Amino acid sequence: MNRKSAGGAATRALLVLARGYLAFALRTTRWTITGAPDAVPALTQSPSRRTDGAIVAAWHETLLMLPAMCRWGHEENPDLKITVMISRNRDGRFINDLVAPWGIIGVEGSSDRGGKNKGGSRALRQACAILRDGAIFALTPDGPRGPARIAQRGTETLMRLTGKPLVPVATACLSLRLPTWDRLRLPLPFGRGYLLHGQPCETAITSDEVNERLDRLTLRADRAVSLGRMGIADIVWRVLGVMLMPALRGMMLWRLRRGKERHDRLAERRGRTAIARPEGEILWLHAASVGEANSILPLLGALAVRHPRRHFLVTTATLGGADIVAAYQASDDVAASRLIHQFIPYDVALWTKRFLDHWKPSALLLTDSELWPGLILACMRRAIPVAVLNGRLSARSWQRWQRLRSFAPRLFERLDFVAARGEEDARHFRALGVRDVSCHGDLKQSAPPPPVDQAELVRLRAMIGERPVFLAASTHPGEEEVILRAAAIARRRAPTLLTIIAPRHPVRGEAIAALAPTTLPRRSLQQEPDADCSVWIADTLGELGLFYRLSNCAFIGNSLFSPGGGHNPFEPVRLDVILASGPHCGNFRPAFAQLDGLVSTIHDEHELAGWIDAVLNEPLKWQARADAARAALVPDETVPPGLLDRIDALCG
Incomplete structure (x- = not known):
């Protein structure tokens, strides 16, 4: 056997082994696939919901996780066609051969550089033809040689030429980083994985905007992998919740007799509901009682104006808070017709799971100091971002959390951001491990006056x-x-x-x-x-x-x-x-x-x-x-524009 034949045989053997390992690792990974509901029709191109072609953008480091997205896409639509641009070199062809069994078709081409023809122009023409035929065209904006996580202009050019929507996709799972220019991720078996699809971009966006959207999604996926793992404190909290379920049921009945619950809605405390979930995106806001519910009303109105198709799920813990929401639902405000109220379930894993399975919110906005470890962990494990609005943490509460920090779940690290009501509260949240804290003032000062008959x-x-x-x-x-x-x-x-x-x-x-x-x-x-x-x-x-x-x-x-x-x-x-x-x-x-x-x-x-x-x-x-x-107060129903931008980024 000559040297060339031997080399080809070795490459084929390596390819077989690599395929077997990749299939094993991806199949034993527990994948969570979630994101913007509007992205699903574009990604699946189902006959009933097709959007006639879409561009998928993902960082080059996640190429080996692309089969997970393709398998999900083919489960939704067996006829789905997915084409990916690969580098015009040996490594690119190897990766193309590696992922081919998952129904991924490769198109060779790279950006032309230094006067050298890398096949970029030809690949661009092929991409345009593929997209016009109503297929998915996936690309890595930072490929084939980087710099890593820096989008090149090809993505923007392709959007302008075809007019097709761009869907940013981020994947993360338990993995090793290979010593390549992009720190390619090699999936490991028996871990958790996340595939997140962002809001489709219907009009062409710049390379900087591509960077921002992909980085934001990737950070969210990475955080879900690292912070979604349960520690001893999380397990203890879960076991305690299960043990207390009979007592909590008894407490519900006691509260019912004291007029603190409503009989026809008692099941909501266990995560059940008789309300059907509406189609599209749902943003979840939790306001414990009257003051918190009143404080988010201006915010709801402002968000509803920005997002005419978004629905809002508002949970409260008290009847007084529920009455505030009910009065708002009966008003003619812009958000009233898209508002759903539920009582928040008690922080028991089974009840929280039931609640999240039904509503599938895009994000959770807590208010003031309503921080429940089990609920926040459940959201993290589903890659549902969690933020705190009007964050309040008094000196006494802060000292208590400091004493419990060694034993408590990674509660504060799991928060995506906190909009603190003041600098003192911001310092307390930062000291407890929240990575992103800003001050936007006290929302309660811009809340409307309490209602009256x-x-x-x-x-x-x-x-x-x-x-x-x-x-x-x-x-x-x-x-x-x-x-x-x-x-x-x-x-x-x-x-x-x-x-x-x-x-x-x-x-x-x-x-x-x-x-x-x-x-x-x-x-x-x-x-x-x-x-x-x-x-x-x-x-x-x-x-x-x-x-x-x-x-x-x-x-x-x-x-x-x-x-x-x-x-x-x-x-x-x-x-x-x-x-x-x-x-x-x-x-x-x-x-x-x-x-x-x-x-x-x-x-x-x-x-x-x-x-x-x-x-x-x-x-x-x-x-x-x-x-x-x-x-001395801000004008009635004033919402800081910066806060609205932060919420939009959280949901995107």
Whole structure:
């Protein structure tokens, strides 16, 4: 046998071994294939959904993972034709022969350089003909010689000549890096793999834009491979969730009896739903309660204008938050008709899986400090990006997370980005491992005022008449005693004063009423104060906007005693309410700092009584302070454009 024949036999033997290994590695890899729904018709070219040709762009380093995409494409459409441009050299031909069994047809050609004909012009003509025939043409924008991950102009030229959409594709799996110019990835068996397709580009884009889109998708796929692996803490969290399932079911029933759940929607807490998933992209936003739900409404409107075909899934944890979303759905806002509400499932792996299997969101936007390890891990393992809006992490919470950092799941590393409400929160998130943190201000300051039933407002104003009204809003245990004593002192100067106590948790209405020596009327029992009644318990959900509008001045609870935390002051500020708060407002430190000098600080019942008396005796002076507080906020329903751009990048 001569040397040439021996070399050919060795090459064929190597090719057989390489094919066998690649087939074994790719088949034993657990692939997750996901991305923009609009890309599926372009990638599969199914007869019922064909788009008559599409350009697929992927980095050269992922060539050996191309068969995974082709196998998926042929499962969707057995007649799918996929052609790929390969280098006009020995290595390119070897790779072409290697992937041929997966139905991939190679076209030889490289960019012409230095006056040398590399077959680029001929390959370009062939590519145009292939695309006009309605096939898939795949190329590596950085091939054949690099530099790696730097797109050449051929991709832009092909888009301009053919007018076909470009679909960026990123793949990542457990792999080795070979010592080649592109650090070619060699898949390893028995790992996890991700194939992500981005939003199709219908018009020609520049090489820089190709770089940006492919890099973003590749980073997302790489993060899913590295951060989607379960550690000991993740396993412990999962096992704990399974063990607690009976207790959680019991807790649901207990909450149902206390009026904190809805019987017809209890299954949503276990990830079930009776609502069909709409076609197309779904962006998932989670807003725990009333304040968070209210804060994302301007954002929903702005996103709906930008993306007329996108649907929005909003989850809440409380009935109050659900009521806010329901009121928005009934409005004529641009996003209302494309909005779906669900109660968020408890953080149990089975229930979360059921939820994600049904809804398949393109991204998850959490608000404030709603961070659930199991939910975030489940999204990471499906390559669903997760970000936090209005990120809030108080000093106390930050210190707690710091102590648990060695034992907790890789929660903060798995977040794609955090839009912190202030610099202090941003520092806390960075210290805990979030790689991408920025500040866009507090979304709650641009939220619309809390809603109100106008007919009920008119009725109650007529019933109360000229009586001055003091509201104690969102109070917590221990504060009501101080408020009742302060109200008694204030009535010595203002005998007709009506004090309304609206507890943060309305189920405490009965306990609060029992604090007084006489029977106090409760709103939840449809009892109303008569002319001789000085205190009214507003123990109902979703009516704080009503009581703020009835009051002359208001005190924000959860702030008198340590550790406290406070509550959002922006809602009453939007309504020009004269405000006071206790000294313990750490959870809303940036908000109160923004309103410095415009919200009075109260320490005990005597100060509170004196403040009520001062407001009632000099209303114009105090109203000017309330007006100044409102002027300190950004305009109503303002959304930072930079935040919208970050969300678009996350979903793309």
